[in-house]
Amino acid sequence: MTEALLKVKNLHTEFRTEGGIVKAVDDVSFEVNAGEIFALVGESGCGKSVTALSIMGLIPNPPGEITSGSIEFDGVDLLSLPSREMRAIRGSRIGMIFQEPMSSLNPVLTIESQLAEPLKIHENLSGNVANDRAKELIDMVGIPDSATRMKQYPHELSGGQRQRIMIAMAMACSPQLLIADEATTALDVTIQAQILDLMQDVTSQTGASLLIITHNLGIVARYADRVGVMYAGKLREVSDASDLYAEPHHPYTVGLLQSVPRLDADKGSPLSPIAGEIPDLTDLPEGCAFNPRCEWAVDKCRIEQPTLEETKPGKQVACFEHETVALRV
Amino acid sequence: MSTTAVSPEQQSIKPETGPILETRQLKIHFPVKRGLIIQRTVGVVKAVDGVDIQIKHGETLGLVGESGSGKTTLGRAILRLNDVADGSVRFEGQEVLELPGREMRRLRQKIGMVFQDPYGSLNPRMTAGNIVAEPMLVHKIFKDRSEITDRVMELFDTVGLNRSMATRYPHEFSGGQRQRIGIARALAPGPSLLICDEPVSALDVSIQAQIISLFDRLKEEQKLTYLFIAHDLSIVRHVSDSVAVMYLGKVMEQGNADDVYRNPQHPYTKALLSAVPIPDPKVERKRDRVVLKGDIPSPLNPPKGCVFNTRCPVAEDRCFVEVPLPQTFSDGRQIACHKVNP
Numbered sequence: 043m044t045e046a047l048l049k050v051k052n053l054h055t056e057f058r059t060e061g062g063i064v065k066a067v068d069d070v071s072f073e074v075n076a077g078e079i080f081a082l083v084g085e086s087g088c089g090k091s092v093t094a095l096s097i098m099g100l101i102p103n104p105p106g107e108i109t110s111g112s113i114e115f116d117g118v119d120l121l122s123l124p125s126r127e128m129r130a131i132r133g134s135r136i137g138m139i140f141q142e143p144m145s146s147l148n149p150v151l152t153i154e155s156q157l158a159e160p161l162k163i164h165e166n167l168s169g170n171v172a173n174d175r176a177k178e179l180i181d182m183v184g185i186p187d188s189a190t191r192m193k194q195y196p197h198e199l200s201g202g203q204r205q206r207i208m209i210a211m212a213m214a215c216s217p218q219l220l221i222a223d224e225a226t227t228a229l230d231v232t233i234q235a236q237i238l239d240l241m242q243d244v245t246s247q248t249g250a251s252l253l254i255i256t257h258n259l260g261i262v263a264r265y266a267d268r269v270g271v272m273y274a275g276k277l278r279e280v281s282d283a284s285d286l287y288a289e290p291h292h293p294y295t296v297g298l299l300q301s302v303p304r305l306d307a308d309k310g311s312p313l314s315p316i317a318g319e320i321p322d323l324t325d326l327p328e329g330c331a332f333n334p335r336c337e338w339a340v341d342k343c344r345i346e347q348p349t350l351e352e353t354k355p356g357k358q359v360a361c362f363e364h365e366t367v368a369l370r371v
Numbered sequence: 372m373s374t375t376a377v378s379p380e381q382q383s384i385k386p387e388t389g390p391i392l393e394t395r396q397l398k399i400h401f402p403v404k405r406g407l408i409i410q411r412t413v414g415v416v417k418a419v420d421g422v423d424i425q426i427k428h429g430e431t432l433g434l435v436g437e438s439g440s441g442k443t444t445l446g447r448a449i450l451r452l453n454d455v456a457d458g459s460v461r462f463e464g465q466e467v468l469e470l471p472g473r474e475m476r477r478l479r480q481k482i483g484m485v486f487q488d489p490y491g492s493l494n495p496r497m498t499a500g501n502i503v504a505e506p507m508l509v510h511k512i513f514k515d516r517s518e519i520t521d522r523v524m525e526l527f528d529t530v531g532l533n534r535s536m537a538t539r540y541p542h543e544f545s546g547g548q549r550q551r552i553g554i555a556r557a558l559a560p561g562p563s564l565l566i567c568d569e570p571v572s573a574l575d576v577s578i579q580a581q582i583i584s585l586f587d588r589l590k591e592e593q594k595l596t597y598l599f600i601a602h603d604l605s606i607v608r609h610v611s612d613s614v615a616v617m618y619l620g621k622v623m624e625q626g627n628a629d630d631v632y633r634n635p636q637h638p639y640t641k642a643l644l645s646a647v648p649i650p651d652p653k654v655e656r657k658r659d660r661v662v663l664k665g666d667i668p669s670p671l672n673p674p675k676g677c678v679f680n681t682r683c684p685v686a687e688d689r690c691f692v693e694v695p696l697p698q699t700f701s702d703g704r705q706i707a708c709h710k711v712n713p
Binding site: 086202231257258260264284288298300302305307309314320 | 437438545547548575576577578579580581583584587602604605606608609611612628629632642643644646647648649650651652653654655656660662663664666667682
């Protein structure tokens with residue numbers, strides 16, 4: 043077994059808000075191996091995006107703060123790095139793609155200058171060399187007529203093309219890790235398929251790891267090797283992708299899988315939605331945060347918080363009743 | 372197309388058999404204007420361009436398509452929310468596009484609408500109870516105010532909201548609860564048709580399922596007919612009896628939902644369905660997929676001939692010249708493609 047590329051250990055990220063302290067990420071630990079596609083899934087407010095921003099060192103402080111834990115990337119603890127050294131890693135060895143490409147690109151700079159910028163900064167390439175490389179990158183991400191595109195501004199491109207530019211930018215310095223935070227959520231399905239295939243291709247060519255953050259269980263099923271399911275700031279289940287769908291061991295995972303309609307199901311196949319609402323992070327229930335919505339909850343779940351434990355090789359679950367859940371499924 | 376041949380009375384004799392809603396050659400073309408004070412028309416966006424759809428009583432028609440396909444515009448045109456429609460929209464035998472204002476108001480009692488954005492579509496200064504009561508006041512459905520209050524409470528029960536929440540304001544509710552208020556408001560005047568425009572796309576997965584289940588239950592209990600507009604093909608699969616697939620203002624394929632989903636015929640439908648990942652790795656990783664090249668063309672400047680020709684994997688010369696007309700197949704399906712023939 044190769045050493046993991048990214049090791050997140052007991053990460054705690056908090057935000058101070060008017061309503062009190064929000065534990066957006068609460069004791070999260072997981073590893074991403076070299077060359078693998080790892081997906082973090084969950085609904086809004088579960089902490090998946092904050093986890094990604096914590097890795098990138100992009101938590102706005104104040105109001106946010108990483109209060110404890112460690113993030114080890116390729117043997118280096120990112121949290122102890124001075125900001126200067128973190129800047130050298132960000133955008134160079136770790137690339138990131140966000141949901142909204144229009145607001146991530148600078149509207150007043152040409153595509154060429156935006157693409158060449160990371161190359162000039164991180165790789166010390168001269169202007170002409172960087173521009174040539176930028177053109178290669180545009181070709182790589184499948185945008186036709188790269189010579190014209192180089193001179194254009196972001197508003198002249200379609201949403202899918204902008205996201206391709208974001209990928210080109212993130213891949214410019216051949217990062218070892220690419221983080222895609224809801225990168226295809228704003229796109230139409232036919233474009234979404236193109237962009238995800240492209241991300242899979244470019245990372246597999248360079249051997250980079252891909253961390254996909256999404257709420258879409260279909261995307262996870264298609265691309266991910268391993269998955270972490272988050273709910274209310276905590277990881278609830280970490281599993282091989284195929285195993286997660288075949289044998290979900292956490293009640294929330296079970297509920298989530300039964301909530302999504304399937305394209306290949308018969309018409310009117312019943313859905314079993316999870317009852318209740320996602321809890322307010324400033325006012326979480328005692329014990330396991332999922333207990334008010336959980337059909338398996340016992341008294342213990344209302345008092346104590348379960349921690350993530352290995353239930354079988356390759357699978358970790360945070361639930362006192364996971365054995366009962368596993369039997370029922 | 373003007374309508375003189377069939378009188379409304381004739382059609383309303385047997386409302387259960389005919390379609391509750393029918394559009395014929397519906398066209399909604401928006402002029403594109405330029406200039407600050409003296410504007411001139413520089414082009415036209417054919418948001419909906421010659422669409423024929425039918426919805427039978429008690430059934431759900433799923434209208435799917437990607438952005439710019441015209442699905443939302445079509446939904447709004449049925450309530451005449453954009454006044455540039457041409458062609459025919461018939462609701463229970465009545466021609467909607469020619470109705471005078473007073474009768475149009477009466478028609479709006481029978482057609483309810485549920486919007487996508489549960490934040491933007493509720494007045495923040497009104498209580499949930501007042502929001503649901505308002506359509507009944509506008510349409511003067513009840514004489515007595517206490518009757519309205521009773522009906523509001525009944526509607527709160529129907530959509531799964533606690534009666535005590537009636538005095539709260541929209542910001543005190545979650546997204547899912549707000550969508551329930553929106554549904555209660557749409558149901559208030561007792562409609563027979565509900566137009567749902569992306570009613571769950573702003574919601575989280577677990578909440579989406581709750582709202583879809585509510586739609587399922589209402590259809591059973593209240594014998595509602597739905598026009599369900601959505602881009603999420605899996606959800607449309609779950610709710611629809613029939614389905615119409617739109618692309619750049621035109622219907623590419625429509626028919627029985629089971630037929631279309633199991634055996635899509637139009638190259639666009641095939642590609643669209645294969646682009647949607649199935650949440651099951653065992654199935655998903657074995658699927659044959661058609662990944663379309665390129666982007667959706669601008670509706671300002673759609674391709675000549677078949678609008679899908681720029682991305683179609685099987686397009687031939689003819690597709691770049693001639694617009695394919697919808698042809699009806701033996702299973703009742705309608706497909707607009709030169710390469711698919713009955």
